[in-house]
Amino acid sequence: MKSRKTALDQGFICCHECGDLSKITDNHIHCPLCGSVLHQRLPNSLQRTAALLLSGFCLYIPANIFPIMTYTKLGVGEPHTIVGGIISLIQGDMIPIAMLVLVASILVPLLKLLGISLLLLNVHFRWQNHARKWTMMYRIIAFVGRWSMLDIFMISILVALVDLGGVAKVIAGPAATAFAAVVVLTMFAAKNFDPRLIWDKQH
Amino acid sequence: MTQINFTACPECDLLIKSTAPEVGEKAHCPRCGYLLQRPRKQSVERTFALSIAGLILIFPANLMPLMGIKVLGSTKAGTLWSGVSMLFDENMRAVAVLVFLSSIFFPLLNIVLSLLISGHLYFNKPNRHLAPWMLWLQHIDEWAMLEIYTLGIIVASVKLSSLAELNFGLGLYAFIGLLIVTGMLASSMDKFLFWQKIGKLSL
Numbered sequence: 001m002k003s004r005k006t007a008l009d010q011g012f013i014c015c016h017e018c019g020d021l022s023k024i025t026d027n028h029i030h031c032p033l034c035g036s037v038l039h040q041r042l043p044n045s046l047q048r049t050a051a052l053l054l055s056g057f058c059l060y061i062p063a064n065i066f067p068i069m070t071y072t073k074l075g076v077g078e079p080h081t082i083v084g085g086i087i088s089l090i091q092g093d094m095i096p097i098a099m100l101v102l103v104a105s106i107l108v109p110l111l112k113l114l115g116i117s118l119l120l121l122n123v124h125f126r127w128q129n130h131a132r133k134w135t136m137m138y139r140i141i142a143f144v145g146r147w148s149m150l151d152i153f154m155i156s157i158l159v160a161l162v163d164l165g166g167v168a169k170v171i172a173g174p175a176a177t178a179f180a181a182v183v184v185l186t187m188f189a190a191k192n193f194d195p196r197l198i199w200d201k202q203h
Numbered sequence: 204m205t206q207i208n209f210t211a212c213p214e215c216d217l218l219i220k221s222t223a224p225e226v227g228e229k230a231h232c233p234r235c236g237y238l239l240q241r242p243r244k245q246s247v248e249r250t251f252a253l254s255i256a257g258l259i260l261i262f263p264a265n266l267m268p269l270m271g272i273k274v275l276g277s278t279k280a281g282t283l284w285s286g287v288s289m290l291f292d293e294n295m296r297a298v299a300v301l302v303f304l305s306s307i308f309f310p311l312l313n314i315v316l317s318l319l320i321s322g323h324l325y326f327n328k329p330n331r332h333l334a335p336w337m338l339w340l341q342h343i344d345e346w347a348m349l350e351i352y353t354l355g356i357i358v359a360s361v362k363l364s365s366l367a368e369l370n371f372g373l374g375l376y377a378f379i380g381l382l383i384v385t386g387m388l389a390s391s392m393d394k395f396l397f398w399q400k401i402g403k404l405s406l
Contacts, residue, residue, distance in 0.1 A: 005217075006211070006215075006216040007209075007216050010218055012211060012218065014210075014211035019213055019395070033401070034334040034337065034338055034398070034401075089361075094361055097358055097362075101358060132234075138214075139214075146346075146351060149348050150351055150355050152301065153348075153352045153355030154358045156290055156306075157359040158362065158363070159290055160286035161272050161279055162272070162363070162367075164279060167277060168274055172295045172298060177295060177298055180298050181297070195214045196214065196215055199216065200216075
């Protein structure tokens with residue numbers, strides 16, 4: 001890897017926002033092209049990612065044990081958790097949609113939380129192998145994160161439509177807030193992770 | 204000035220000699236595989252045209268009912284806004300704000316910013332706000348979630364199909380049109396080229 005030089009080694013700094021390359025000097029801290037503050041690496045990347053991730057883990061628990069919505073039919077309430085909603089879809093013979101919800105609201109958040117933890121461990125313990133695969137994992141995590149919002153949007157549609165007074169009504173439950181927070185926190189965690197750290201320790 | 208001929212990979216910080224790929228080609232980072240640039244045919248013109256189309260479609264998509272249900276003789280229609288306002292009334296304020304931002308506000312801001320930037324670039328008008336606009340556009344990009352909202356509509360209609368009679372409103376067709384336009388908008392915008400042009404205009 002001798003011939004492969006990073007911008008940092010050569011005294012250059014690449015703007016995080018617009019990708020403009022400028023020489024590292026003492027006096028300029030703003031990117032000449034877009035005006036953002038220049039950092040060699042995202043500031044406190046590991047600490048920020050870890051803090052957001054930890055909050056995400058904590059909220060993942062209430063998101064799964066509390067009801068995400070309550071369906072009231074003729075005065076009788078029927079609370080649903082995320083898992084309960086998937087089970088009722090399977091019982092209703094709607095397997096493909098059940099799989100979609102399973103992937104978006106159970107698998108993606110869980111794999112994301114675990115994946116970002118692994119990325120943090122990778123950088124912290126300076127694992128040397130498969131940097132390219134780790135970068136790929138980072139990209140997948142950053143890409144799929146937003147898709148977990150599916151459940152939140154579905155609830156917002158159901159709440160708006162199923163509002164027929166005493167006949168039928170859907171009310172969002174406390175898990176919706178917790179789940180939305182998990183999605184937002186993990187998206188911010190992925191955004192704060194600097195993939196260049198995976199490559200920095202390579203020698 | 205050597206720095207003009209070089210660029211750095213945003214994901215692994217490798218210093219790379221700048222290449223100018225042709226339309227249809229892709230430039231990848233040789234070390235981590237990051238997609239550096241993917242030039243588009245008439246990027247500025249298409250972005251300009253598509254953002255105008257998006258601005259026209261966003262009004263019916265927001266204001267007209269997406270879908271309605273009919274249960275035991277009572278009917279109810281829902282727009283993008285009614286979900287947000289119902290969640291807000293049910294004291295799910297955080298979720299309501301998140302749904303508002305990701306399904307209404309950020310898609311609108313995305314289109315307006317694209318229109319402003321591509322319009323200025325198309326008419327070669329310098330503006331000191333071009334770089335901040337481009338920065339905002341990059342930051343809100345992943346928070347505009349129309350495609351995920353569409354999946355939410357699909358899942359919600361499957362859930363409701365066994366309980367009620369569904370009908371789809373004109374707003375839904377506008378919404379699907381908007382979804383296609385914003386998808387094309389995202390793929391027609393060559394950020395590398397846009398930053399280059401902004402740099403040239405501000406000189």
